[in-house]
Amino acid sequence: MDAEELKKGKFVGCGPYMLDSYNNDEYHLVANDNYLGGKPYCDIVKVKVGDKDALDNFINGKYDFYIVQNKKEYETIKSHELGKNMRFVDLVGTFYVGFKLKNTSSPYTQKRMRQAINYAINKKRIIDEIFGGLATTAKCIIPPGLISYDHVKGYEYSPEKAKRIIMEERVDLTRPLVFLSGENPHPILKLVEEDLNAVGITCKYKKVSKEELSRAHELQEGYDMYFSGWYADTLDPSSFIKPLFMPGNQTNLSAYENEQVVELVEQATHMANPKKREEIYREIQRIISEDAPNVPILHPQNAVCTKVNVHNVNLSPLAMLKYDNIMRQ
Secondary structure (H helix, E strand, O other), rough: OOOOHHHHHOOOOOOOOOEEOOOEEEEEEEOOOOOOOOOOOOOOEEEEEEOOHHHHHHHHOOOEEEEEOOHHHHHHHHHHHHHHHEEEEEEEEEEEEEEEOHHHHHHHHHHHHHHHHHHHHHOOOOOOHHHHOOEEEEEOOOOOOOOOOOOOOOOOOHHHHHHHHHHHHOOOOOOOOOEEOOOOOHHHHHHHHHHHHHOOOEEEEOOHHHHHHHOOOHHHOOOOOEEEEEEEOOOOOOHHHHHHHHHOOOOOOOOOOOHHHHHHHHHHHOOHHHHHHHHHHHHHHHHHHOOOOEEEEEEEEEHHHHHHHOOOOOOOOOEOOOOOHHHEE
């Protein structure tokens, strides 16, 4: 976008479509005949924003495609004739519960107990009950779309292994595990709580204001675990590793510190050879998984559903859509 023209209220860019007109909730786009990639297939695109009845309107034929984002929408479309035109997209994101590592007086933030809690959580149940299957189980925080994690052993769902570690560590389970949360804890935490109860760990919530929650990286003592999620903004492993695991970052909510990881990240940053760079990131992935500063739960998915005469509606792993590829017969 031309910054100076934007200040004047004019949208001047070089994309496949030009903004012809708009009102509060609808944008009318026309094809750019001089687009570098060639004129788009569709001459006109109308984009509706904030339609509270968008799903019903799609089913009733008002829209040509719909991006499905939650369990209720997925189940509605799946039961409809349009459901056969639905395709799934793996997003480069991860939902997880993390440990407050600076709470060193907590028995639950010690490494062996972090590993036990990883074994205790039934990720598939969370995906089925909350997301309706619209997600994939996570073995590591960094999604496989950015770097393969076949080399990482991970932690399968095994309450038996969790109980064995708890018994070996002789943890005093009379002390509850404390979740940091907002006024309304995320539904994922409720299912995590049930899984931890099943291995003998009682839980309680310490609820804080939105303002305090925005400073969650500062809140370490008095809390054991928290819920969070992260989406990549670029298709590079560093978009997860640097913000979530490098010391001093505000988004490193666990306050995780590992000198070996810091050194390897520095090596990867200056490594020009892509194969060697990937090897470094794979080693970082392995170290973080073994350290278990968090419990990776799932990688979210979107689904795209189209009318039978609409093609090439392809959502990227970054949840971005290229309108110039869409064809309507």
